Amino acid sequence: MKRIIIIGAGASGLFCAIKCKELMNNVDVIVLEANKQPLKKLLATGNGRCNLSNKSLSFDQYNGEVTKPIQEIISQFDDQKEFLEEGLLTKWMGNLLYPASEQAKSVAEVL
Numbered sequence: 001m002k003r004i005i006i007i008g009a010g011a012s013g014l015f016c017a018i019k020c021k022e023l024m025n026n027v028d029v030i031v032l033e034a035n036k037q038p039l040k041k042l043l044a045t046g047n048g049r050c051n052l053s054n055k056s057l058s059f060d061q062y063n064g065e066v067t068k069p070i071q072e073i074i075s076q077f078d079d080q081k082e083f084l085e086e087g088l089l090t091k092w093m094g095n096l097l098y099p100a101s102e103q104a105k106s107v108a109e110v111l
């Protein structure tokens with residue numbers, strides 16, 4: 001059994017933990033969080049509504065040297081489908097994607 005330790009139970013860390021469990025066999029995932037509760041920042045995002053994504057998500061907005069994998073992830077990632085698979089209904093409001101409930105709490109519960 002492989003053991004993966006993720007530092008930080010924010011949106012990134014928890015989504016990563018979910019994907020590790022979904023995509024890898026025989027893996028034990030541990031998430032370490034310094035705060036008493038996970039997802040503290042996520043609950044405040046988008047004025048408590050949690051803006052999950054936007055239509056102008058573009059590879060050009062990423063800096064750094066590791067460009068090819070980022071490009072592949074962005075071109076293949078279907079935000080609405082991914083969140084639906086985790087049990088979260090979402091909706092577009094203009095260019096911005098929100099949970100259908102318009103509450104960050106719904107996203108926190110799913111994660």
Ligand SMILES: Cc1cc2nc3c(=O)[nH]c(=O)nc-3n(C[C@H](O)[C@H](O)[C@H](O)COP(=O)(O)OP(=O)(O)OC[C@H]3O[C@@H](n4cnc5c(N)ncnc54)[C@H](O)[C@@H]3O)c2cc1C
Pocket residue numbers: 007008009010011012013032033034035038039040041042044045046047050051052053
């Ligand atoms: C007011 C506000 C509104 C925002 N609105 C939006 C929005 O609408 N849409 C959007 O996409 N983004 C928004 N953001 C940005 C938002 O913070 C990020 O998108 C999201 O929270 C990033 O998640 P993360 O997991 O990368 O980081 P974080 O949420 O910061 O999570 C990192 C976690 O790691 C923990 N940690 C750090 N170091 C350690 C350690 N050494 N040991 C253990 N634990 C550790 C931290 O305590 C924290 O819980 C907003 C930010 C703020 C402040």
